[in-house]
Amino acid sequence: MRGLRLLRASAALLGCLGVLLLFGGTPAFAHTALKDATPAPGAKVGPGTSVIALTFARLKAGTTPKLTLTGSDGTAVHVGQPVVADGSVICAAVTPLRTGVTTLTYTVTAADGDTQTNAFQFQVADGAQTPADPSACQGLSLSAPDRGGSDAILGLGRTTALSVFAAAAVVIVGGAVLASRMLRGARPTGRRRATW
Missing domain, CATH: 2.60.40.1220 (Immunoglobulin-like)
Known part of the structure; x- marks a missing residue:
């Protein structure tokens, strides 16, 4: 019985080595050097x-x-x-x-x-x-x-740079308009409440 186990283990080991040699020894042609x-x-x-x-x-x-x-x-x-x-x-x-x-x-x-x-x-x-x-x-x-000559502005492509500048201008103008409306709403109206 022990001899049979040794024979099976040896056969399994030889089988694994055979598979490794068959597939592991194949050069990789997928890459170009x-x-x-x-x-x-x-x-x-x-x-x-x-x-x-x-x-x-x-x-x-x-x-x-x-x-x-x-x-x-x-x-x-x-x-x-x-x-x-x-x-x-x-x-x-x-x-x-x-x-x-x-x-x-x-x-x-x-x-x-x-x-x-x-x-x-x-x-x-x-x-x-x-x-x-x-x-x-x-x-x-x-x-x-x-x-990277005349087509580049601040290291960005001309189109990208112009888009960034346009978006920044919209944000600045929109912020200024919103700030002025908020300031107008915060001003006192001039009417005083009567105190009894």
């Missing part, structure tokens, strides 16, 4: 770098990746609207980079629809070689980096 980048993670580039490119296995068609750059002093580096070339290469124009360590953060959607966000750093140094624009990005019409 960064295959190449210009500038590459940890690279040293010159301040004249004007285009960045990220290469992935495959990206979901019709999605727009998001790229942000942060300089060593913590200020944002302006990036143009990213363009996807060949279904796997993201290209974007950037304003001239300042010296120091720059952080590039990207959000992409893999072919299976999974959204991923990651970041890496590279160094911008005087005297370093400026990388050539990647071949996949050459010939593309890349939009100039948005510097």
Whole structure:
């Protein structure tokens, strides 16, 4: 009887190991990894770098990746609207980079629809070689980096800022009208009550 129990336990253990090997050893194809980048993670580039490119296995068609750059002093580096070339290469124009360590953060959607966000750093140094624009990005019409110019008011989009100002004006005028009516109602009428 004891031998039968040991045999059952051994068979159950072997069955569990077999299931783990069968399903646990299958690589996850759901995610796309960064295959190449210009500038590459940890690279040293010159301040004249004007285009960045990220290469992935495959990206979901019709999605727009998001790229942000942060300089060593913590200020944002302006990036143009990213363009996807060949279904796997993201290209974007950037304003001239300042010296120091720059952080590039990207959000992409893999072919299976999974959204991923990651970041890496590279160094911008005087005297370093400026990388050539990647071949996949050459010939593309890349939009100039948005510097948040005349369309922005106090850091908000023009339409949003105007809506906020209009709502504030309505609140201020309405408050003034209500306050004046309340003050009129609180004034004495001039009649005195007779006291007996």
